[in-house]
Amino acid sequence: MPEFDPDYEAKRSLTRIRPKILERIEQSSQSLLSDEQLIETIDARLSEHWSRLFGLLYRLYGEHYDFFFYLENITLTAVDCWLSRPDELYQLDIRRENDPGWYLSERMVGGSLYVDLFSDDLNTLRDRIPYFKDLGLTYVHLMPLFAARSGNNDGGYAINDYRSVDPDLGTIEDLRGLASDFRKVGISLVLDFVFNHTSDEHAWAIKAQEGDREFENYFHTYPDRTIPAKYEANLREIFPTIRRGNFTWHEGMQRWIWTTFNSFQWDLKYSNPEVFRAMAAEMLFLANTGVEILRLDAVAFVWKQMGTSCENLPEAHLLIQAFNALCRIAAPGLVFKSEAIVHPDEVVRYISREECQISYNPTLMALLWESIATRETKLLKQSLGHRQYLNAGTSWVNYLRGHDDIGWSFDNGDAWAVGINPDDHRNFLNKFYTGRFAGTFAAGVPFQHNETNGDMRVSGTMASLAGLEKATDRGDKALTELAVQRIRMLYGVLCSIGGIPLIFLGEEWGLINDYAYKEDPEKEADSRWIHRPRMVWSILKELKKKRSVNKRIFLNLQLLFKERKASPALTGSHMRLLPCDNPHTLSYLRWHDSNILVVLANFSEQPQKVDLRSLRTEGLAHYLKDVFSQSTYSTNDTITLEPYALLWLQED
Ligand code: GLC
Numbered sequence: 001m002p003e004f005d006p007d008y009e010a011k012r013s014l015t016r017i018r019p020k021i022l023e024r025i026e027q028s029s030q031s032l033l034s035d036e037q038l039i040e041t042i043d044a045r046l047s048e049h050w051s052r053l054f055g056l057l058y059r060l061y062g063e064h065y066d067f068f069f070y071l072e073n074i075t076l077t078a079v080d081c082w083l084s085r086p087d088e089l090y091q092l093d094i095r096r097e098n099d100p101g102w103y104l105s106e107r108m109v110g111g112s113l114y115v116d117l118f119s120d121d122l123n124t125l126r127d128r129i130p131y132f133k134d135l136g137l138t139y140v141h142l143m144p145l146f147a148a149r150s151g152n153n154d155g156g157y158a159i160n161d162y163r164s165v166d167p168d169l170g171t172i173e174d175l176r177g178l179a180s181d182f183r184k185v186g187i188s189l190v191l192d193f194v195f196n197h198t199s200d201e202h203a204w205a206i207k208a209q210e211g212d213r214e215f216e217n218y219f220h221t222y223p224d225r226t227i228p229a230k231y232e233a234n235l236r237e238i239f240p241t242i243r244r245g246n247f248t249w250h251e252g253m254q255r256w257i258w259t260t261f262n263s264f265q266w267d268l269k270y271s272n273p274e275v276f277r278a279m280a281a282e283m284l285f286l287a288n289t290g291v292e293i294l295r296l297d298a299v300a301f302v303w304k305q306m307g308t309s310c311e312n313l314p315e316a317h318l319l320i321q322a323f324n325a326l327c328r329i330a331a332p333g334l335v336f337k338s339e340a341i342v343h344p345d346e347v348v349r350y351i352s353r354e355e356c357q358i359s360y361n362p363t364l365m366a367l368l369w370e371s372i373a374t375r376e377t378k379l380l381k382q383s384l385g386h387r388q389y390l391n392a393g394t395s396w397v398n399y400l401r402g403h404d405d406i407g408w409s410f411d412n413g414d415a416w417a418v419g420i421n422p423d424d425h426r427n428f429l430n431k432f433y434t435g436r437f438a439g440t441f442a443a444g445v446p447f448q449h450n451e452t453n454g455d456m457r458v459s460g461t462m463a464s465l466a467g468l469e470k471a472t473d474r475g476d477k478a479l480t481e482l483a484v485q486r487i488r489m490l491y492g493v494l495c496s497i498g499g500i501p502l503i504f505l506g507e508e509w510g511l512i513n514d515y516a517y518k519e520d521p522e523k524e525a526d527s528r529w530i531h532r533p534r535m536v537w538s539i540l541k542e543l544k545k546k547r548s549v550n551k552r553i554f555l556n557l558q559l560l561f562k563e564r565k566a567s568p569a570l571t572g573s574h575m576r577l578l579p580c581d582n583p584h585t586l587s588y589l590r591w592h593d594s595n596i597l598v599v600l601a602n603f604s605e606q607p608q609k610v611d612l613r614s615l616r617t618e619g620l621a622h623y624l625k626d627v628f629s630q631s632t633y634s635t636n637d638t639i640t641l642e643p644y645a646l647l648w649l650q651e652d
């Protein structure tokens with residue numbers, strides 16, 4: 001047999017498919033561009049991305065006897081979605097193609113929220129656009145708002161239909177309108193692409209339950225425990241307090257179903273190319289609603305291979321890259337955000353222009369909490385020193401809290417390198433953040449305590465974990481003050497360290513834990529609901545009060561966002577740690593073109609001395625001015641940082 005020449009085969013396949021693409025264009029009702037312009041556009045995109053797409057799909061599915069059939073179907077699915085893209089999004093695509101790194105801008109500031117908890121429904125949310133603008137958000141992530149299974153649906157992550165909105169929240173038309181209204185005021189809509197699993201009530205799962213073989217093959221199902229047991233020898237358990245193992249017995253089907261998360265979340269079988277095609281169609285449908293950033297949920301789990309942990313497998317990356325290539329062809333305005341809450345070495349493997357352009361930064365998140373618990377920055381610095389750097393054209397999304405729990409996913413090697421025993425340290429952090437360590441300021445609760453191996457994660461709102469709940473409960477003014485400063489310092493780092501800062505709405509007011517979930521039978525087993533409080537709009541009245549803790553937190557965040565946007569040095573993510581011999585502080589340099597910014601932060605409640613002469617070696621000017629206080633500092637001096645001080649210094 002002659003050797004397989006991928007470039008040659010890619011060209012040959014495209015030559016065969018192209019007439020069908022032209023036919024689609026001819027039949028389309030697209031009116032913004034003429035047929036000639038459409039052909040020119042698609043030819044240009046295919047000449048740039050086709051051979052990559054072909055190569056990826058070939059590596060994933062080349063062994064299938066009917067590979068070409070799928071290749072053609074996948075391509076035409078993408079072309080159809082592209083042709084039905086609304087005019088406004090065609091224009092967006094062109095703008096983004098001319099400004100591909102738009103998400104690297106210092107103007108980016110993100111927020112995420114549950115529509116029902118924040119504003120009841122989509123239309124009321126539209127009325128809140130001025131609120132987002134006032135706060136300074138340019139990116140709003142709406143937690144899953146699709147038609148989901150009734151009862152427990154894992155906060156919307158068990159989806160019945162990717163093409164319709166939960167009727168309690170509105171309609172798909174409302175969503176399109178919202179996306180468009182957002183865009184008009186410079187806010188990008190962010191939605192989830194929950195592609196690892198569907199709910200057990202999704203049409204595909206129902207057909208599988210009815211015995212349709214075509215759809216049974218959309219999921220991983222087994223007649224008995226033999227194969228599941230073999231897989232399970234190497235699998236983690238994600239929700240061990242809810243259900244042990246990774247498979248669920250289905251009475252009706254008399255089969256075991258692969259369910260990594262909850263029993264009602266059925267993992268999709270991506271080794272079947274039809275699943276890839278079907279999900280690509282759902283993804284591009286979402287793209288056409290006007291979403292600009294898709295949060296790729298649970299990326300680590302999408303490919304399974306016997307004998308492995310079935311996390312972070314090479315094929316998972318190929319899959320996402322293939323989805324990415326389809327977007328470059330059919331919806332280039334769209335960017336992917338990776339949700340890989342895994343070991344830091346694995347987190348970065350999802351980040352590239354060709355895979356996920358942006359990614360949650362779970363390591364930074366965990367280590368910021370670690371540093372305020374220990375009042376020491378050595379592990380944070382050790383990690384930042386070699387892990388914060390990202391390739392050009394990509395960005396971190398930095399957050400303190402989200403809708404999920406906190407896991408201590410730092411690298412053991414980083415811990416040992418600074419003299420920390422990683423497992424003992426995780427135990428300490430779990431105790432500290434669940435209130436079982438003497439003198440802790442944090443009020444959090446355990447999540448998914450695994451009795452077998454002792455693993456645990458932590459739930460709690462930003463403010464409760466950062467000390468505000470305990471301090472205000474005790475009516476202790478000094479502790480409250482420390483909590484306010486601690487929170488400000490943390491966000492000051494988040495907004496400046498490189499990447500997009502992201503808050504979970506409610507953080508801007510310092511909302512504390514909501515214990516009411518314990519009374520709701522659908523939520524009581526999932527402590528993550530403690531940090532998903534309902535927005536209380538009357539809190540806006542605080543702004544009129546002279547002194548209010550909530551108001552101070554709000555104003556601090558608002559100002560940080562404003563100053564971030566006014567600091568061109570914060571574009572992109574170049575960051576260099578600055579030498580500093582104080583173990584309780586963090587300092588780093590940010591720069592872009594000729595703009596520079598030096599950040600200094602004190603992670604303890606004690607004043608700390610910092611010798612600014614070390615900055616001189618960085619070639620900085622003699623005088624630096626803090627953008628917040630306007631105080632000037634000389635690089636000839638040793639200065640004292642107040643408890644939890646945060647300085648953003650510019651050359652004066
Ligand atoms: C993601 C979500 C989490 C959900 C899980 C299953 O990790 O962030 O909330 O439970 O996926 O969809």
Ligand code: GLC
Pocket residue numbers: 238298300339340341342404405407
């Ligand atoms: C695990 C998963 C992550 C998910 C989380 C939900 O950490 O890796 O994807 O969000 O569990 O608790």
